[in-house]
Amino acid sequence: MLIDRPDFVQALDANHAWRLMNTGATVIVSAVHAGQRNAMAAAWNMALDYAPGAAKCAVVIDKQCFTRGLIEKSNRFAIGVCVREGAAACMALGSTSANNSPGRDKLIPLGIDYFDGEPHADGALPLTLGCAGWLECERYPEPHIEQTYDLFIGRIIRAWADARCVANGKFLPLDQIPPELRTIHHLGAGNFVVPGEQFSP
């Protein structure tokens, strides 16, 4: 359900937000159009550009995903970088489709808590709890690669981070991040790994 934005969620410089995608965590992709909200899980995602003012990311979104239709209509989506306390929500979002939910709403039936992104005429993007950060993106329409590869590209226009695990646009040193706030990385079939050690070669 919609909640107030928690105090630990703080604005993050959109130019630095790509860093949160650098370690390859599983993400939640969310979108809104005409009052319809949805969110889905996506293991296939990456940063694409770090140029200030043009920072971008890419994510694979299957044609069967209800969220994809919302993105195609609204030209916006959000990427939430999942952490362990959001793993159950991530699994639930990744294994249920709004196509099969009454009113095409799965956030309420699944008990997913989210807060609003930046106000927008089309509705605020739903940002689900259980993420280290959230990147609000403007879709770069690329019909050929969207159709051929299900690949969507977004310019990061606004970002938020959980101040308990991110500061100054970077993850805190891993030993300062509580286990439940560490990123999750999908192996497949509902199995994940989480970082246990940080090092510099």
Next chain:
Amino acid sequence: MLIDRPDFVQALDANHAWRLMNTGATVIVSAVHAGQRNAMAAAWNMALDYAPGAAKCAVVIDKQCFTRGLIEKSNRFAIGVCVREGAAACMALGSTSANNSPGRDKLIPLGIDYFDGEPHADGALPLTLGCAGWLECERYPEPHIEQTYDLFIGRIIRAWADARCVANGKFLPLDQIPPELRTIHHLGAGNFVVPGEQFSP
């Protein structure tokens, strides 16, 4: 230098190899053309398709990278999924360009050990040690996204895996993988995290 393929390197079904990219590890991209070999590090990569016979991946390769020219000429590249024992090689490959090396060779000066991929008229792809698996890919030429986003797409046509950490096309359970054979995930500025725990929500 070129070494014989180690015994722990075994053929992997190319249809399953995308799984090794699912957790978002940093990779080594390598290529060969007309006897010229090179390899580079890339944090921005992802699987793109798991359809049998059409499994694909995507990777971001900057225009300044010497490896990119080899890929554009040969239409082939390899992705090596880095593990901790290859972290120093990954850093070295990521911070040195063949453009500045005598004879445009950096593998020999950097002391990078590699073995040959499948024989090919254009030369075998150099597969560097220190990876959990290697995906030999055929480039899907997509000039627009290559130029605009530096994004390269490959169809996975052959694959290899380190049998000490991968079996039946999947990573072994994490507690069976020695620390030096766990994947590395780049935070930025030469700092990496490695998986420490596996779980299912």
